[in-house]
Amino acid sequence: MKFSTSSILKACCMLFVIPLLNGCVLSDISDQRPTEVITIDKSDPQWQQHLSRIKAIGHYQNQGQIGYISAKERFSSRFEWQYQGPQNYRLKLYSTVSSTSLMLQRHQSGLTLTDNKGNRRSERDAKLLVREIIGTDIPLEHLAQWLKGQPDENSNYQVGENHYLAGFSYNAEGALWTADYLNYHTQLTPALPKDILLKHSDQTLKIRVDNWTF
Incomplete structure (x- = not known):
């Protein structure tokens, strides 16, 4: 069964408002970009080795x-x-205190949104559907690399003294995004991001990755 934009917004409200009643939006991750970051040259051998390793992760x-x-x-x-x-990727958003969930699934013909009741909507233009749900154009096509801590090598990016990606700025279809990598899962090989701060204009997206499988 297909559903309308109003149904999408209602499902989003049910999904997202309930968790906010229990606390702030990842309050231990700052809303502001870090200002005192020590960086090293992009030619650093350890960074280049790390970059090769994360590039090799094609499925995760x-x-x-x-x-x-x-x-x-x-x-x-x-x-x-x-x-x-x-x-071929999918993003599931869900509440920990209710059965409400939304699934965004990318396929050859576009993007499909499905809720836990079986309602669904498909769009050839993935950006249009994401914009209706979240209110901004999150570049899903870049998110796969950004989550791994892999920058576009033609972008303006910085390498931290830990030899991992520290941050970058990237222009996606006229919108300037910045990302800061605040913490990594260093017990993994290669190390992969734990806390990421993404910003665009007056919008902030905080991501905490608890578990990785690759």
Whole structure:
């Protein structure tokens, strides 16, 4: 059964508002970009080795929490991300205190949104559907690399003294995004991001990745 934009917004409200009643949007991750970051040269051999390792991860999945803040709204949700390729990935958003969930699935013909009641909507234009749900154009096509801590090598990015990606700025279809990598799961090989702060204009997206499988 297909459903309308109003149904999408109602489902989003049910999903996202409930977690906010229990606390702030990932309050232990700052809303502000760090200012005192020590960086090293991009030619650093350890960074180049690390970059090669994360590039080699073509299929992976992770779980965690995502928080969104703008001048008009705030929400928080658990997420599960599974990536198999540029035309085959899915993002599940769900509440920990109710059965409400939304599944965004990318396929050859576009993007499909499905809720836990079996209602669904498909769009050839993935950006249009994401914009209706969240209110901003999150570049899903880049998210797969950004989650791994893999920058576009033609972008303006910085390498931290830990030899991992520290941050970058990237222009996606006229919108300037910045990302800061605040913490890593250093027990993994290669180390993969734990806390990420993404910003665009007056919008902030906080991501905490709890678990990685690759």
